[in-house]
Amino acid sequence: MKLPTSTGTLEDYTLQSDPLTPRAPKVPLTRTAFAAAHIVSDPMAEWDPWVGRPAVDWDATLRFRETLWDQGLGLAEAMDTAQRGMGVDWETAQELIIRTMRAAKAHPAKPRVACGAGTDHVSVEELTTPDAIRAAYLTQMETIEAEGGQLILMATRALPVIGASPDTYAYLYDDLIAQASAPVILHWLGPMFDPALTGYWGASDIAAANATVLDLITRNAAKIDGIKISLLDQSHEEAFRAQLPKGVRLYTGDDFNYAELMIGDGTHYSHALLGIFAAIAPAAAQALEALARNDTQTYHALLAPTVPLSREIFKAPTQFYKAGIAFLAWLNGHQPHFIMPAGFQSAREITHYAQVFRLADQARLLINPDIATHRMSHLLALHGIDA
Numbered sequence: 547m548k549l550p551t552s553t554g555t556l557e558d559y560t561l562q563s564d565p566l567t568p569r570a571p572k573v574p575l576t577r578t579a580f581a582a583a584h585i586v587s588d589p590m591a592e593w594d595p596w597v598g599r600p601a602v603d604w605d606a607t608l609r610f611r612e613t614l615w616d617q618g619l620g621l622a623e624a625m626d627t628a629q630r631g632m633g634v635d636w637e638t639a640q641e642l643i644i645r646t647m648r649a650a651k652a653h654p655a656k657p658r659v660a661c662g663a664g665t666d667h668v669s670v671e672e673l674t675t676p677d678a679i680r681a682a683y684l685t686q687m688e689t690i691e692a693e694g695g696q697l698i699l700m701a702t703r704a705l706p707v708i709g710a711s712p713d714t715y716a717y718l719y720d721d722l723i724a725q726a727s728a729p730v731i732l733h734w735l736g737p738m739f740d741p742a743l744t745g746y747w748g749a750s751d752i753a754a755a756n757a758t759v760l761d762l763i764t765r766n767a768a769k770i771d772g773i774k775i776s777l778l779d780q781s782h783e784e785a786f787r788a789q790l791p792k793g794v795r796l797y798t799g800d801d802f803n804y805a806e807l808m809i810g811d812g813t814h815y816s817h818a819l820l821g822i823f824a825a826i827a828p829a830a831a832q833a834l835e836a837l838a839r840n841d842t843q844t845y846h847a848l849l850a851p852t853v854p855l856s857r858e859i860f861k862a863p864t865q866f867y868k869a870g871i872a873f874l875a876w877l878n879g880h881q882p883h884f885i886m887p888a889g890f891q892s893a894r895e896i897t898h899y900a901q902v903f904r905l906a907d908q909a910r911l912l913i914n915p916d917i918a919t920h921r922m923s924h925l926l927a928l929h930g931i932d933a
Contacts, residue, residue: 547559547919547922547923547933548931548932548933549900549903549904549922549926549933550896550897550900550926550929550931551897551900552897552901556931559904561907561912561915561918561919562907562908562910563907563915564910565910565911565912565913565914565915566828566829566832566848566910566911566913567828567913568613568616568617568827568828568831568913569617569828569831569832570616570617570618570655570831571617571618571831571832571834571835571838572835573835573838573839574838575618575834575835575837575838576834576837576838577808577815577816577817577818577834577837577838578620578658578795578797578817578818579618579619579620579817579818579820579823579830579831579834580619580620580621580622580658580660580797580818580819580820580823581614581619581620581621581622581820581821581823581824581827581830582621582622582625582819582820582821582823582824583610583611583614583621583622583623583824584610584824584868584871584872584875584886585600585602585607585634585638585642585886585887586602586603586606586607586610586872586875586881587600587601587602587603587883587885587886587887588601588602588603589601589883589885595887595888595889596888596889599635599637599638600633600634600635600638600887600888602638602641602642602887603881604645606880606881606882607642607645608645608646608649609880610824610875610880610881611646611649611650612649612653613827613880614657614823614824614827615650615653615655615657616655617827617828617831618655618831618834618835619657619823619827619830619831620657620658620659620660621646621650621657621658621659621660622660622661622662622698622819623642623643623646623659623660623661623662623695624639624642624643624646624661624662625662625698625700625821626662626700626701626733626735626739626740630662630664630666630700632865632868632887632888632890633886633887633888633890634887635666635667636664636666636667636686637667639662639666640686640689643661643689643690643693643695644689644693646659646661647659647661647693647694647695648693651694658696659695659696660695660696660697660698660731660819661690661693661695661696661697661698662698662700662733663683663686663687663689663690663697663698663699663700664682664683664686664700664701664702665679665682665683665686665702665703665704666702667682667685667686668682670703670704670707673702673704673707673708674708675708676708676710676714676717676718679702679704679705679708679718680718680721680722682702682704683699683702683718683722684722684725687699687722687725687726691726691727691728696728696729696730696731696771697726697728697730697731698730698731698732698733698774698819699719699722699723699730699731699732699733700733700735701733701734701735701740701743701746703740703742703743705718705746705748706742706743706744706745706746707742710748711748712747712748712749712754712757712758713748714748715747715748715758715762716758716761716762719732719762719766720762720765720766723766723769723770724766724769726769729768729769729770729771730769730770730771731770731771731772731773731774731797731819732759732762732763732770732772732773732774733773733774734746734747734759734773734774734775734776734777734799735774735776735799736776736777736778738777738778738862738864738865739776739864739865740865741865747759752782756786759773760786760789760790763790763791763794764791767791767793767794770794771794771795772794772795772796772797772817773790773794773795773796773797774797774798774799774819775796775797775798775799775800776799776800776801777799777800778800778801778802778803778860778864779800780800780802780803780806780807783796783798783800783803783807783816784807784811784814787814787815787816788813788814795816795817796814796816796817797816797817797818797819798816798817798818798819798820799819799820799821801820801821801822801856801857801859801860801867802853802856802857802860804816804818804820804822804849804853804856805833805845805846805849805850805852805853808834808837809837809842809845809846818830821860821867821868821871822852822855822856822859822860822871824871824875825855825856825859825870825871825874825875825906825911826852826855826856826909826911828910828911828913829848829849829851829852829909829910829911830849830852832844832848833845833848833849836848851905851908851909851910852909852911854905854908854909855902855905855906855908855909855911858870858898858901858902858905859871859902861898866890866893866894868886868890869884869886869890869891869892869893869894870894870898870899870902872884872886872890872891873891873894873899873902874902874906874911876921877903877906877912877917877918877921877922878911878912878913878914878917878918879913879914879917896925896926896929896931899922899925900922900926903918903922906918
């Protein structure tokens with residue numbers, strides 16, 4: 547077929563047609579792996595995509611999560627740019643958490659599900675004090691724990707807005723961690739994912755931010771499962787995880803360098819809480835299985851081709867990455883379309899989708915090449931391109 551390029555030309559492309567077969571791992575994994583999944587919209591519902599709650603196709607949304615669980619992956623639910631903050635409100639996220647936790651309890655794998663608790667049901671303009679921010683967090687934490695989900699304390703836009711100091715972060719997080727009934731996952735999301743989080747932890751200087759977070763973790767190590775870091779900086783993550791107290795995990799959120807970070811340096815390694823794992827689940831699950839068998843050759847062979855794909859999906863502006871995730875789910879037949887909340891599918895250009903198609907094929911991630919080719923041709927036709 548002919549695919550458009552970034553130079554405005556059409557080039558012939560022939561699929562390699564050697565897809566992986568999704569399956570469950572045959573041995574226990576040595577890395578904890580959460581995939582951050584997206585919401586599937588219902589384009590037939592009566593809704594205005596720019597106003598109010600999104601229309602969710604709950605059956606398709608939950609079926610996609612089951613495909614992740616079937617492959618031995620955990621789920622990071624209702625997280626930042628995978629749903630929250632760009633098209634999905636707390637009311638929808640709350641229903642998503644409730645439905646997902648019930649589905650997880652019924653699934654034979656009894657998968658781990660960690661859910662994002664934030665403050666987004668209250669407007670930033672109303673969150674003018676640490677106590678107001680605390681109350682907002684507690685509302686969402688109570689919902690998640692009532693359903694049996696593990697807490698992820700998501701970064702909130704409210705703290706940078708009020709210019710919170712490191713002492714304010716320490717006061718707030720100490721209290722929230724103490725209120726949690728089980729160990730939590732902290733969340734450090736960089737401004738490349740959400741510019742409103744610039745200066746999180748009360749400092750623009752990375753060394754100062756590190757000190758605040760490490761002090762927080764050291765004080766509360768017994769109540770902290772781990773910290774997710776999404777700064778797209780491999781050297782920073784490696785240095786940071788080496789300073790963590792024993793038993794506290796580093797969950798990489800680095801969708802550029804995850805392969806090297808998870809295999810580690812011989813002394814330390816990262817676990818995973820990644821948006822890209824929703825797109826590359828067969829390769830991710832089977833690579834982690836190989837790693838559990840100490841088969842690093844297979845591990846690299848499976849994950850290396852996914853890295854160019856992930857870098858394309860997470861290219862700047864990085865916060866638009868979920869369009870590529872939903873696109874791949876559509877190509878692979880997991881959903882009948884890739885209409886997204888707030889019309890988010892329009893956040894990326896047709897040449898991006900063409901490149902995602904190529905790179906997914908080269909990573910053996912077009913699970914049914916015939917369906918994928920048919921759907922890609924339809925998308926090109928809608929853009930006036932004869933494939």
